[in-house]
Amino acid sequence: MSKGVLVNLTKCIGCGGCTVACKMYNDNKWVDDRSPSSGENAQLADENWTVVKQFKLFKNDDTQVWRFVKHQCLHCQSPSCVSACFARAFQKTDEGAVVYFPDNCVGCRYCMIACPFKVPKFEWQTPIPVVTKCVMCYGRLKDGKSPACVSVCPEGVMKFGERESLLREAKETIANDSRYVKHIYGEEEAGGTSWIYISDVPFEKIGFNTNVVKKPLPSYTSFYMKCTPIFGAIWVIILTAFYFITKRRNTIKKQSAELSYKKTTENNSDQNQNLPENKIVDKKIE
Amino acid sequence: MESEVENVPFRFSITFIRVLLFLLALFAFGVVAVRFLFGLSAVTNLNDDWPWGLWIGFDVMCGVALAGGGYGTALLVHVFHIERFRPIARGAMLTSLIGYLLVMAGLFLDIGRWWNFWRPFVSWGHDSVLFEVFWCISAYTIIQVLEFCEIITERIFRAFHKIFVAIFPVLVIVGVAVPMMHQASLGGLYLLMDGRLHPFWWSPIIFVFFLLSSFYVGPAMIVLESAVGGKILQHAVSIDVLKRLARIGGVVMLIYLILRATDLILRNEIGNLLGDSYEVFAFRAEVVIGLIIPIFIVFSPLSNNRAWLIVYGLCASLGVFLNRLNVVVTGMAREMGSFYYPTIYEIAVSVGLVAAGILVYMFICENFKIVEE
Numbered sequence: 001m002s003k004g005v006l007v008n009l010t011k012c013i014g015c016g017g018c019t020v021a022c023k024m025y026n027d028n029k030w031v032d033d034r035s036p037s038s039g040e041n042a043q044l045a046d047e048n049w050t051v052v053k054q055f056k057l058f059k060n061d062d063t064q065v066w067r068f069v070k071h072q073c074l075h076c077q078s079p080s081c082v083s084a085c086f087a088r089a090f091q092k093t094d095e096g097a098v099v100y101f102p103d104n105c106v107g108c109r110y111c112m113i114a115c116p117f118k119v120p121k122f123e124w125q126t127p128i129p130v131v132t133k134c135v136m137c138y139g140r141l142k143d144g145k146s147p148a149c150v151s152v153c154p155e156g157v158m159k160f161g162e163r164e165s166l167l168r169e170a171k172e173t174i175a176n177d178s179r180y181v182k183h184i185y186g187e188e189e190a191g192g193t194s195w196i197y198i199s200d201v202p203f204e205k206i207g208f209n210t211n212v213v214k215k216p217l218p219s220y221t222s223f224y225m226k227c228t229p230i231f232g233a234i235w236v237i238i239l240t241a242f243y244f245i246t247k248r249r250n251t252i253k254k255q256s257a258e259l260s261y262k263k264t265t266e267n268n269s270d271q272n273q274n275l276p277e278n279k280i281v282d283k284k285i286e
Numbered sequence: 287m288e289s290e291v292e293n294v295p296f297r298f299s300i301t302f303i304r305v306l307l308f309l310l311a312l313f314a315f316g317v318v319a320v321r322f323l324f325g326l327s328a329v330t331n332l333n334d335d336w337p338w339g340l341w342i343g344f345d346v347m348c349g350v351a352l353a354g355g356g357y358g359t360a361l362l363v364h365v366f367h368i369e370r371f372r373p374i375a376r377g378a379m380l381t382s383l384i385g386y387l388l389v390m391a392g393l394f395l396d397i398g399r400w401w402n403f404w405r406p407f408v409s410w411g412h413d414s415v416l417f418e419v420f421w422c423i424s425a426y427t428i429i430q431v432l433e434f435c436e437i438i439t440e441r442i443f444r445a446f447h448k449i450f451v452a453i454f455p456v457l458v459i460v461g462v463a464v465p466m467m468h469q470a471s472l473g474g475l476y477l478l479m480d481g482r483l484h485p486f487w488w489s490p491i492i493f494v495f496f497l498l499s500s501f502y503v504g505p506a507m508i509v510l511e512s513a514v515g516g517k518i519l520q521h522a523v524s525i526d527v528l529k530r531l532a533r534i535g536g537v538v539m540l541i542y543l544i545l546r547a548t549d550l551i552l553r554n555e556i557g558n559l560l561g562d563s564y565e566v567f568a569f570r571a572e573v574v575i576g577l578i579i580p581i582f583i584v585f586s587p588l589s590n591n592r593a594w595l596i597v598y599g600l601c602a603s604l605g606v607f608l609n610r611l612n613v614v615v616t617g618m619a620r621e622m623g624s625f626y627y628p629t630i631y632e633i634a635v636s637v638g639l640v641a642a643g644i645l646v647y648m649f650i651c652e653n654f655k656i657v658e659e
Contacts, residue, residue, distance in 0.1 A: 045334065080478055086417035087405040104409045107398025109337035110416050114478045121334050122398060124327035129398040213481045220477040221415050224493070228418055228467060235463045239365050243459055246367035 002077075002096040003141065004163030004194040005150060006170055007070060009206070010180075011157040014038065014052055014068035018149035018158075022050045022072075025137055025148035044071060046123045049134040050149055055206045067199075069206050070157070072149070073098060073119045073134040074186055075194035076216075083218035084114035089131070096163065096194040097136035105131055116190050116212045136194070163194055170198050191216025296653050304648070307641040314638020317631045318395050326398065329631040340628035343614035344636050345392025348607050349385055350423070350472060351500045355511075356382020356430070357465040358504030362534070364458040371531060374523055376437060376656045377515065378508050383430040384643045390427060392639060415474040422468030429461040437654050469500035476613060484617035485555045486569045487609075491545075498542040499606050505535030506580065506602035513596050515651070529589050532598055536584035539602070543577050568608070568616045576605010 016038035023030065023037070028047045030037070035045035042051035050072035059065045079098045081090045089105035092098050107129060112120045123129035137147040145151070146160035159166060167187060174180040179200045186196035189212040197203070204210045321329045332339050359378035363371045394400055406420050436454055439447035473496025476483050489495065509528050516522040550556045559566055580602040588594040619625050650656060 083413045084416065084478060086411040086414040086420055087402070088409045088411045089405075102399075104402070104405050105399050106402050106405055107400070108396075108416065109398065110414070110475070112334070112337040116482065118334075122337060124325060124333060126325045127323055129325060131398075211481055215480075217478050217480075218413060220480060221474065222413055224474050224477060225413055225415065225418065228471070232463055232467050235466065236459060239361075239459045239462055243365050243367075243455065246365070250367050250369070 002094070002163050002194065003136075003160065004075075004096060004166050004196060005147070006159045006161075006166040007195060007197045008157055008159075008173070009067060009069060009197060009199040009201075011155045012052070012068040012070065013155055014054055014066070015154065016052050017152050017154060018070060019048070019050055019052055021148040021152040022134070023047075025140070026135075042071075044119065044121055044133075046121045046132045048121075049073075049132065053207060057201060057205050059201060065201070067201055067206050069208075070149070071207070072195070073136070074117055074189075075134075075136055076190050077192040077194065078190070078216035078218050080114045080116065080190065080217035081111035081120060083221060084110045086110070093138065093141075095136075095138070095141045097138045097141055098133075099135045099138050100131065100133065102130045107131065114217070116217065117209065163196075167196060170196055174198055185210075188214045190214075191219075298649050298652060304645065307645050310634075310641040311638045311645065314635045314641070317635050317638070320631075321395060321635075326396075329629060329635075331627060331629050331632065335622045335624050336626040338614055339626055340632045340636055341392050341396040343611045344607070345396070345639060346389050347472060347610035347614060349389040349392060350469065351496075351503055351606050351610060352507055352603060353382040353385025353389070354465070354469060354500035355504030355507040356385070357426075357462050358501050359508065360458055361462045362531075364455070365462055370527060373527065373657075374508055374512065374531070377511060377651075378504070379430070379433060380437075380650060380656055381507065381511055381647065383427075383434050384646055386423065386427045386430060388639045388643050389423065392636075395635070415471050415477065418471045419468045419475065422464045422471065426461060426464045426468065429457050429464065433457050433461060437656070440655055441653070465500075466497060470494065470497040472496050473613075479618075482618065482621040483613065484565050484620060485553060486550070486558075486565055487613045487617040489546075489549050489553070491549065492613075495542065495546060498538055498545070499609060502535040502538040502542060503603055503606040505531040506599040506606075509595050509599035510603060513592070513599070515657075525590065525592055525595070528592075528595055529584075532584045532589060532595060535602065536581055539577055539581050539584075543573075543581065565616060565620070568612050572605055572608040572612055575601050576608060577602075580605070 019037040022028070026049060028049060031045060031047045035043050035048055037048045037050075038052045038054070040054045040056075042048075042053040044051055050070060053069050053071060055067045055069065056064060057067065075092075075096055075098050079090065079092055082092050082098060085104075086108075087104045087106055089101050090098055090111060091101065107122075109120075109122055109131070111131060112118070112122060120131050120133045122131055137145075137149075140147060140151075150158040150160045159169075167184070170184045170187075174182055174184065180198055181200065181202055183203060184196050184198055185203050185208055186193035191214070197208075199206065317329050326332055330339060330341075355378045359371065359375050362368050363375040394403065397403060406417060407424075411417050432450065433454065435446070436450040439445075439450055470493040473493040476488060476492050477490070479488055482488075509532060512523040512528060547556070550559070559569065580598045583589055583594055583598040583601075589598070615626055
């Protein structure tokens, strides 16, 4: 039902072929002078929907190794960009891809703040910008084909398929081979992602944010948003009640003030009335 | 008498300060033109690490909060009918209206695809907290314009005055509920930032903090406005009214302070306040300047003194200003891995918007009955 990709980082040789395929299929420009799409300084950008970043690190504290990490949108199961967008410019499709509808986009960039993986990027240099990110080559996905980057990988780093079966496969792989770290990145991060990763070096050493909350992020706000209209309605009722109660209180005050003023003047002419009663009324007015 | 009022031409006296304000607004207008022609990177320091900067942090977050005096005063005067505060009602509600129009302007030039600004009205992303903020701010701005019509129809288009007087109670009640909802929701925007916004500021009840602070900053702003307005418009609000108002704000501040302390204790963050990171420094500054000093002033005999009341107003407003910028910038810096500084142009636009707002406020005060005797 919902598609996904399993990335086995131990197989990647860093050729960057996937980044080329991505640019060709999605018609994105090369912007290597400001944001390289591969190498040590690779970073996602408006024109870079996927990058391969090189890491030099020490494995087992003595041997230096190179690792290459392909980065793109992880296509969360419950995407926070989708829940953050107030104009439905991001939508999660049945196939699992999170796609972008520029015609709905206001350009507020709340999605960029909301994404725990910092995936959505913005065209800062143009007066008519869009928000950009990998859409899992949705055009190919609809035809049952794998994303462009997956289809060109010469080393079989990425495997396209049903997320559930890929997850099972990943669990088997890391259980049967002690060289893998015992963590599938994307199994639980942000409530689970369509793209999942396995690796032989700790994820935090190769640029992954391992502090991402496990709870699906939309759950933080859906309850709040459900309560809001009810809260608003109750509040209007309370305010209306206060409006009439306090208004009436003021009117009564005024009337009794007038009344007691009349009484006082009458009393002054009529000496038989006892005075203490009037004093009480006077106090109330104050 | 009334026909006399109608025949007096509109006036606007020109002073040195007003010329200066006009020049500031003009410069901001130039920067805005560059932004629309060449994109956001031409004038701002915003980038993919820092999608939100000064314009959201100050123009929108602070703008909405500092305009909170409008709904707070409307609540006290028009809903609770506390007559003693009536003399400040129109002034506070006018400031709020101008504040919201400036927020709208600030938002409009910050959003990248401004020609699509109306999209959320038809394409409902109703799971987003921003959806509520957008609808409520739009609705409240319209309500405020209608409320203001009650004032301007005293002088122009007088045939409509009766209608606006008749619908005023409805406007006021809705016009108190709606801003309270979006004041809270501006904080609710950051619910999603669990584990990313620094825990000094992130909280599961951050929306309560935003709501309470928007309420208590109202009296502080009114005290400041009356200090400025008193000089310029030769009208001083009585110190007794200001003091009582400040006390109401002070009570809410005290509740806010206790809630925030409790929240930090329950989340086991209170001990981290002894550290020496920049977050600790920013948090302490926010609490001491924005809460402890003003609370001390309003509950001490100092509050009988006009100058000290102004200090209270400055501190409490500055505290909310610091709080909003801490949420948008300081609290996110560690997560973003870099720090954000606004450019001189970003600051110029924020300053220019405020300058334009002050000019409009002065014009309206001079020509309509804002100050009630």
